[in-house]
Amino acid sequence: MTVTQPSPSIFETLESEVRSYCRSWPVVFDRARGSRIHDEDGRTYLDFFSGAGALNYGHNNPVLKRALLDYLERDGVTHSLDMSTTAKRAFLERFQDLVLRPRGLTHKVMFPGPTGTNAVEAALKLARKVKGREAIVSFTNAFHGMSLGSLAVTGNSMKRAGAGIPLVHGTPMPFDNYFDGRVADFLWFERLLEDQGSGLNQPxxxxxxxxxxxxxxxxxRPEWLRGLADLCERRDMLLIVDDVQMGCGRTGSFFSFEEAGIVPDIITLSKSIGGYGLPMALTLFKPELDVWEPGEHNGTFRGHNPAFVTATAALDTYWADSDSMTKQTIARGEQTEAVLREIVAEHPGTGARHRGRGLVWGLEFDDKGWASRASARAFELGLLIETSGPQDEVLKLLPALTITADELDEGLRTLARAVRQTAQGETNT
Structure with a gap:
């Protein structure tokens, strides 16, 4: 019997081999609302991926969608580069009133382009301009973006290799607990700064x-972050916190560094700052660092007004009462941790362990292939969950902050089932 193979799709014949997520989830998605996404065949999936953190408020959030539709229907300006618009003014006013002032922050706001790596590139460029030095220190297992400057401070060897040229002026240091608590925090880092023979240029x-x-x-840990901030201040280095994925409430507070009580010199935001999944990024910096000449760092898509509109609506809806949003996220995080603890206890021989904050959690096993197999099984069971880590060894939970308690429980139970079936080697439901 001759079996006719299905014809390659337009994605396979025309789109580059660089495509990624579609290989893990080989369906064609069509509609989405809240924490659920539907493929073109009508199957529904619960989303624990949230656009890699770009959809903190869920898919097609109705409040944000209404604001966007109203703006478009009145022919509001869509593209403006960095010209002044009513949409930009409204965003800046609400961002100042609801985010910066309540936290005692006086940072200036820069629109560097539409993506997180744009925000990081601007931060690195500004730091070098202010200090007159080239070196930037990053940390083991860091990820800051895919453009060359951001790659130079990214740890993943596969992603770095894609640059095709040497990635220079970046020096990695051990992240918190890199040596499992056997080495004092910043011992190596500070020794290199002190030693005139270390070869480390002043960062x-x-x-x-x-x-x-x-x-x-x-x-x-908060104490590690406080130690890092202190080290930067003592050694005349600017502190940049990359909050592209962990900002906008992902860990509970609006900024992920608030718990540690530190104030970074420069902050990068993207992903969920636009609220609706529309491209938008910010680079924030203390006023004394605003040494840019007009037009010295520019770009065509700095003024994406639809994103300003949905970003403003998100601030008004979820951050006018930030305590309520933070408490809900922490409660959902506790709900998540409780189930992950049960999963770990259910698989004592696998080295299972979990970690996280707010509504970002990771589940890891000694067998580095488990995460990918469990992610694939979860997809078959109707749950989107990605992997992370240098070997894709961690299941990464990133549900929307607006997910209901019932939806979260449903997804966590599906995850537990996927892990259980992966452990048992089952292929059937």
């Missing part, structure tokens, strides 16, 4: 994620 800045999402959900 302009240090860039850090408070929770390394792509690096495997590695959570820095």
């Amino acid at each position: 302009a800045a240090v860039i850090v994620e408070t929770v390394q999402g792509e690096g495997g959900v590695n959570v820095a």
Whole structure:
């Protein structure tokens, strides 16, 4: 009997081999609302991926959608580069009133372009300009973006290799607990700074994620972050916190560094700052660092007004009462941790362990292939969950902050089932 293979899709014949997520979830998605996404065949999936953190408020959030439709229907300006618009003014006013002032922050706001790596590139460029130095210190397992400057401070060897040229002026240091507590915090880093023979040029800045999402959900302790901030101040280095994925409430507070009580010199935001999943990024910095000449760092898509509109609506809806949003996220996080603890206890011989903060959690096993197999099984059971870490060894939970308690429980039970069936080697439901 001759079996006719299905014809390759337009994605396979025309789209580049670089495509990624579609290989893990080989369906064609069509509609989405809240925490559920539907493929073109009508199957529904619960989303624990949230656009890699770009959809903190869920798919097609109705409040944000209404604001966007109203703006478009009145022919509001869509593209404006960095010209002044009513949409930009409204965003800046609400961002100042609801985010910056309540936290005692006086940072200036820069629109560097539409993506997280744009925000990081601007941060690195500004730090070097202010300090007159080239070196930037980053950390093991860091991820800061895919453009060359951001790659130079990213740890993943596969992603770095894609640059095709040497990645220079970046020096990695051990992230919190890299040596499992056997080495005092910053011992190596500070010794290199002190030693005239170390070969480490005086850095302009240090860039850090408070929770390394792509690096495997590695959570820095508040005391470690405070120690880092102190080291930067004593050694005349700027502190850059990359809050692209962990900002906008992902860890509970609006900024992920608030729990540690530190104030970074420079902050990068993207992903969920636009609210609706529309491209938008910010680079925030203390006023004394605003040494840019007009037009010295520019770009065509700095003024994406639809994103300003949905970003403003998100701030008004979820951050006018930030305590309520924070408490809900922490409660959902506790709900998540409780089930992950049960999963770990159910598989004592696998070395299972969990870690996280707020609504970002990771589940890891000694067998580095488990996460990918469990992710694939979860997809078959109707749950989207990605992997992270240098070997894709961590299941990464990133549900929307607006997910209901019932939806979260449904997804966590599906995850537990996927892990159980992976352990048992089952292929049937």
